[in-house]
Amino acid sequence: MTPLIRYPENDILPEDHNEARRIKKQAARYCISQEKLYWRSFSGPYLRCFTPREAARILVELH
Structure with a gap:
């Protein structure tokens, strides 16, 4: 689980002050x-974030 997911879900931050900020x-x-991560865009709908494994699977399906 990445820090970007841990922080909003569980309020867990790294010990390093600069990294936490x-x-x-x-x-x-x-x-x-x-349970899915989305990026808030300024101009439109939320954009889904994928893990590298999910992205590879999607690329294989599309090509």
Whole structure:
């Protein structure tokens, strides 16, 4: 589980102060809905974030 998922779900941050601040800043641009991570875009709908494994599977299906 990545820090971007751990922080909004469980309020868990890294011990390093600078890293924790960076995660908080990044997490403001993301949301979690139905256990899936989405990026909040300015101009439109939320954009789904995929793991590298999911992305590879999707690329194989599309090509």
